[in-house]
Amino acid sequence: MAATGTTNAEVEIRPSVRLVAPVIAFGATMAMRKLMERTYKKTAGQPVPHPHDLRVSLTRTLTWSVATAVVMTLVEVVIVRGIDRAGAKPTD
Numbered sequence: 001m002a003a004t005g006t007t008n009a010e011v012e013i014r015p016s017v018r019l020v021a022p023v024i025a026f027g028a029t030m031a032m033r034k035l036m037e038r039t040y041k042k043t044a045g046q047p048v049p050h051p052h053d054l055r056v057s058l059t060r061t062l063t064w065s066v067a068t069a070v071v072m073t074l075v076e077v078v079i080v081r082g083i084d085r086a087g088a089k090p091t092d
Contacts, residue, residue, distance in 0.1 A: 017087030025079040029072045036071060040064070 037048050049056040049064045 011088045021083040
């Protein structure tokens with residue numbers, strides 16, 4: 001069942017796009033992680049919590065881990081889908 005505003009037309013993704021999308025997504029997620037780490041350090045005034053550092057509270061470590069995972073997943077999905085859409089060719 002198609003969602004509102006979508007069509008049931010088949011779309012083929014070019015093979016070259018399938019190869020390039022993960023590489024670009026990887027680069028974008030690494031850049032975003034560095035940006036998040038710099039922002040955290042600047043706003044919190046302390047380094048990013050390391051999961052193996054027992055001096056850091058579990059709440060702070062888990063919060064950082066969940067926030068990082070969510071942002072990294074969002075970046076990857078947006079990049080891969082955007083590239084797939086740009087490289088799609090409709091099939092008849």
